[in-house]
Amino acid sequence: MPHIVHVAVQTPAHSAVGELLSYSCDEALPPGTLVRVPLGKRELLGVVWEAPATPDAIPDGVELRGIAAVLRGIEPLSLGWRRLVSFAAHYYQRSLGEIAVTALPPQLRDMTPEQLARRLAPPKAAKSGKSRKAKTEEGIEKAAIDTPPPPDTPLLALSAEQAAVFTQIEQNPGPFLLYGSTGSGKTEVYLRAVQAVLDANPEAQALVMVPEINLTPQLEQRFIARFVPQYGQDAVVSMHSGMTHPQRLKSWLAAHTGRARIVLGTRMAIFASLQQLALIVVDEEHDASYKQQEGARYSARDLAIWRARDSGSKVILGSATPSLESWHASDPEVGRYLRLAMPSRIGSASLPRVRLVDMSQQPRRAVFSPPLIEAITERVRRGEQSLILLNRRGFAPVLFCADCNWKSDCPHCSAHQVFHKGDRTLRCHHCGFTQRVPFVCPGCGNPDILPLGKGTEQLQEELERLLRNVQRPDGDPARVARIDADTTKAKGSLAEQLAQVHAGDVDVLVGTQMVAKGHDFRRITLVAAVQPDSALYSSDYRAPERLFCLLMQAAGRAGRDAQYVQAQGSHPEMWIQTHEPQNAVYTALRKHDYPAFARRQLQERLDAGMPPYAFQAIVRADARSQEAAQGFLAAATQVARDAGLPYLDEVFIYPPIPMAVQRVANVERAQMLLEAGNRSALLRFLNAWQQYLHWLRARPEHKALVRWLVDVDPLSI
Numbered sequence: 001m002p003h004i005v006h007v008a009v010q011t012p013a014h015s016a017v018g019e020l021l022s023y024s025c026d027e028a029l030p031p032g033t034l035v036r037v038p039l040g041k042r043e044l045l046g047v048v049w050e051a052p053a054t055p056d057a058i059p060d061g062v063e064l065r066g067i068a069a070v071l072r073g074i075e076p077l078s079l080g081w082r083r084l085v086s087f088a089a090h091y092y093q094r095s096l097g098e099i100a101v102t103a104l105p106p107q108l109r110d111m112t113p114e115q116l117a118r119r120l121a122p123p124k125a126a127k128s129g130k131s132r133k134a135k136t137e138e139g140i141e142k143a144a145i146d147t148p149p150p151p152d153t154p155l156l157a158l159s160a161e162q163a164a165v166f167t168q169i170e171q172n173p174g175p176f177l178l179y180g181s182t183g184s185g186k187t188e189v190y191l192r193a194v195q196a197v198l199d200a201n202p203e204a205q206a207l208v209m210v211p212e213i214n215l216t217p218q219l220e221q222r223f224i225a226r227f228v229p230q231y232g233q234d235a236v237v238s239m240h241s242g243m244t245h246p247q248r249l250k251s252w253l254a255a256h257t258g259r260a261r262i263v264l265g266t267r268m269a270i271f272a273s274l275q276q277l278a279l280i281v282v283d284e285e286h287d288a289s290y291k292q293q294e295g296a297r298y299s300a301r302d303l304a305i306w307r308a309r310d311s312g313s314k315v316i317l318g319s320a321t322p323s324l325e326s327w328h329a330s331d332p333e334v335g336r337y338l339r340l341a342m343p344s345r346i347g348s349a350s351l352p353r354v355r356l357v358d359m360s361q362q363p364r365r366a367v368f369s370p371p372l373i374e375a376i377t378e379r380v381r382r383g384e385q386s387l388i389l390l391n392r393r394g395f396a397p398v399l400f401c402a403d404c405n406w407k408s409d410c411p412h413c414s415a416h417q418v419f420h421k422g423d424r425t426l427r428c429h430h431c432g433f434t435q436r437v438p439f440v441c442p443g444c445g446n447p448d449i450l451p452l453g454k455g456t457e458q459l460q461e462e463l464e465r466l467l468r469n470v471q472r473p474d475g476d477p478a479r480v481a482r483i484d485a486d487t488t489k490a491k492g493s494l495a496e497q498l499a500q501v502h503a504g505d506v507d508v509l510v511g512t513q514m515v516a517k518g519h520d521f522r523r524i525t526l527v528a529a530v531q532p533d534s535a536l537y538s539s540d541y542r543a544p545e546r547l548f549c550l551l552m553q554a555a556g557r558a559g560r561d562a563q564y565v566q567a568q569g570s571h572p573e574m575w576i577q578t579h580e581p582q583n584a585v586y587t588a589l590r591k592h593d594y595p596a597f598a599r600r601q602l603q604e605r606l607d608a609g610m611p612p613y614a615f616q617a618i619v620r621a622d623a624r625s626q627e628a629a630q631g632f633l634a635a636a637t638q639v640a641r642d643a644g645l646p647y648l649d650e651v652f653i654y655p656p657i658p659m660a661v662q663r664v665a666n667v668e669r670a671q672m673l674l675e676a677g678n679r680s681a682l683l684r685f686l687n688a689w690q691q692y693l694h695w696l697r698a699r700p701e702h703k704a705l706v707r708w709l710v711d712v713d714p715l716s717i
């Protein structure tokens, strides 16, 4: 008698197809088995979710299609992994199949059992020339194969603070929030914690997550240097979207089979199949890149907490500027996480002195105040490096005609096109629409169109001009470099540019937030934020938190090497040019007082009933017109009321509003905020609401709707 198996498949987004699809099969397939199943005219990858052990009679009149193929050779995915996927699907309001299939390596989706078998076959004896081929593969492969095995770096003696924290991690179950200053040596604590779990159990695995792997090549290198000599090349694998599909499959298989002991990855790595998981590290846990911003909008940091608890692993969240959520959870009175502090920098390095420059007292229109330029000049002359931070790339955010008021608006978005001087283009940073810069004003023919505002390109040009007569100690002219999304498009270029900074080839580095986080620069003694104020006027209640974080992380790049600073007789400084020197964000920053900043912010959140004291979700609608987008949201609210959905009385639904950037690529966007004092009420309501949203979307009166989506625990509203 045939068996019935229930399979998780990725069905077309928002189709009305249910969670699991049923197929017939001649054998009993254990749950977690990878299969290929027919769906319509296609054949898709699926995961057997439920399968009764004894054959079930197929009810009369029901006809089931058969499983097309079983991907043998891959051990079924564990119950733990399936629980994680189910939880994520349920929590983030997506289908099981979508989460399950997107959590698997892309290459598996199109592989026949034969192709997979070939892929899994043991490699033939290495032929000469093979190592050359390996060069084209990136990441750890490359590092491990191209370069001789890294020497086992001598173990650093832990600082007293590191040692105390390490002991706490050994002796407590966690979860831990490692609140360690910039340069306090958090990485070494992670390394020791990983070492401890691997030592304790010869099969144990650790998952180490970073926000963006390309931004932290140093961390990757430290893990390779520490663990590859001990456990071999296969023991450390990466997982991130910059890898090729074959490379991702390779890492995934290594993790799934247990050959990999350490997985280093970005948010996607949270779904790695790790049967012996014993420790999860989430470095820079405050970073917004842990939240996926399309498709299933999951938070890898939050899933890390869930996964650790479910699998009995330890979890360490680390940051110098924790998210307010994690800070609150680690409040001794709340006690959900154990807070571990490392307030001091390694080697008695001190945090930079913060200097606020009141720009209302400076020459009008100066991008760089004269005292800042003087301070940078001095550092160049002494051979020290400076870092200039501006979170806006391009030359100017908009071009403008003073005669007719023409502005370089994007024809497809409610946003300006940014002027890029390097290639003389106008580019929309929302939809990517690019045009040549017009020679004359398209509105009135005036030849004098002006750039308005500043971007990193302009800062670089301005600095080159201001420092043109300044010499480095070797007599060469000062060198100004820029690192942002525009200069680092080519593969490997970021690593190359960072290497130049580390080598001392650059005196002044201009960059966006890309250069502000994570890097262990050794010779930077001055960091300056030239125009940080705009974030103070944002309507998003998280804007001050983001700004404080960014500036504190940026400050953390200065004066990290105590010996160097002392030998130079230098004093690390963080400069902030502002029109609001009295703003609480800056006064807290001045004292490097994250706890004071957090206390004030949390009080405001408590008073206003905002997260972490309340729980939010956003429903967004994209449509051909703003009216249609808002109409869908209004109808969604109405249908929830008409149907008397459970927990509706505990959820506050705000009216629909246009999004801050209302139109992108000719699509109008609207959103609606939901708030509840209780997380499970919000979730239960959303779960009950979902089928109504699908139903509504299929109605003829909403045919102008392009898509709708739910974002649970949104990061920006």
Ligand SMILES: Nc1ncnc2c1ncn2[C@@H]1O[C@H](COP(=O)(O)OP(=O)(O)OP(=O)(O)O)[C@@H](O)[C@H]1O
Residues within 6 Å of the ligand: 156, 157, 158, 159, 162, 180, 181, 182, 183, 184, 185, 186, 187, 188, 319, 320, 346, 517, 518, 519, 520, 556
């Ligand atoms: N016990 C130690 N003895 C000597 N040097 C150490 C020790 N621990 C760490 N270091 C060095 O201190 C520097 C800073 O460490 P690390 O980069 O881990 O800081 P961090 O806490 O992650 O800072 P950030 O939050 O700014 O990324 C590194 O160069 C590291 O090699």
Ligand SMILES: [Zn+2]
Residues within 6 Å of the ligand: 410, 411, 412, 413, 415, 428, 429, 430, 431, 432, 433, 664, 665
């Ligand atoms: Zn656009």
